[in-house]
Amino acid sequence: MKKILFIEDESALQKTFGDILRQEGYEMISALDGEIGLRLANPPAGGGKPDLILLDLILPKIHGFEVLKRLKTDKETKDIPVIVLTSLEGIGDVDKVLGLGATTYLVKAQYGLEEVVEKIKKALGE
Amino acid sequence: MKLKEILAQLNIFAQCKKYGLPLWQCPNFLFLLMGLIIIGSTLGVYLIGSRYVQDPQVVALITLLVTAILFIIAFIVTRSFERLVEANRMKSEFISVVSHQLRSPLSNLRWVIELLMSGRFGKIEEKQTEYFKILKENNARMEELVSDLLTVSRIETATLPLKKKEISLEELIKELISEFEPFAKASNVEIELKSEPNLPKIFADPFQIRLVIENLLDNAIRYIKDKGKVEIKLGKRGESLYFEIKDNGVGIPKEDQKYIFQKFFRSENIMRYQTQGSGLGLFIAKAIVEKSGEKIGFESEEGKGSTFWFALPLK
Secondary structure, three states: OOEEEEEOOOHHHHHHHHHHHHHOOOEEEEEOOHHHHHHHHOOOOOOOOOOEEEEOOOOOOOOHHHHHHHHHHOOOOOOOOEEEEEOOOOHHHHHHHHHHOOOEEEEHHHOOHHHHHHHHHHHOOO | OOHHHHHHHHOHHHHHHHHOOOHHHOHHHHHHHHHHHHHHHHHHHHHHHHHHOOOHHHHHHHHHHHHHHHHHHHHHHHHHHHHHHHHHHHHHHHHHHHHHHHHHHHHHHHHHHHHHHOOOOOOOOHHHHHHHHHHHHHHHHHHHHHHHHHHHHHHHOOOOOOOOEEEOHHHHHHHHHHHHHHHHHHOOEEEEEEEOOOOOOEEEOHHHHHHHHHHHHHHHHHOOOOOEEEEEEEEEEOOEEEEEEEEOOOOOOHHHHHHOOOOOOOOOOOOOOOOOOOOOHHHHHHHHHHHOOOOEEEEEEOOOEEEEEEEEEOO
């Protein structure tokens, strides 16, 4: 079963995605801030790394940009596809995120739930 | 105050950019201009004084007094102006923060409704579907309002992203017509596009132009009462592309016409309470078109319909 890490500070959103992703046959693990997100992305020996990371940008403790930068510069996590799912939609933000190595940039207001799930499947090569 | 902060305060261009105002409306620039006027006035007072007053000490005193008075007036005026501009900037920033904070929960609400309506977690009764539809529509309205407020806030703080590229306006209009087709059909409205052949492409931000046409097209359909027609014309006029959209809707009452591009203004026509809208669409359209250096306008007659037009530079 493929594992998806969702780094998002809104627990209601965590629940919605948790339910639909589990129904689609994925395992979802949640992180409510950037610090926990980074820890779960690269757990100590024995814990499995996620196959995909769904990342919000406005996060407590460590901002999403910094989380993405650290994920993409760490050799242990740099190959994990990252989908950024955020409310920010400035061109500067999109360019920055894609420049840092994210697979896709999705603005929450512009996508339906099923469309986001499709993007996840695509990023996982399914 | 650190040296860096003092230098930043002296950078008039950066300060004006922060307020999102053109130079001639920016308090920092006006203060500088007032300074130059004071210097000119001081010299003038000195020259005139030395011609008519014999005692140089009296001339110096008069000059000093006039300079001091002018300086105090200039300072008070520009300071009050700066406060107004700063208050306006803070208001825009407040709208921007609130809108951003509202976006996430609104998206989640929409996703939850989609999830429930999909039947993934159990069969939905017909009555429940009806209520979910109401929830969905109201959520969409809130998302639209938040999006419009964010756009207005970005326009006012001059932070609306601008990414120009070569686009075919005709193609963009065709795309939009096809997106609006279900809404037009449901409103018994026929949309017709008349475009001159071989129109050149323009260099513009597709997202912004889309916002302008979307707002005009939405209004044209929305304000047709029972059944009607929307005609879009596209052509070249000099060094501009000219867009015109004509409807045979309810029109805008004469007394409301001068306010039509104002923020939050909604005309008191017969459709006022039957249609939904934030009153921000035309404000956004005007700001975008005028930013490109061109013009937007309209003609309207109550009961007969409206024609809105705008031009965009070819280069």
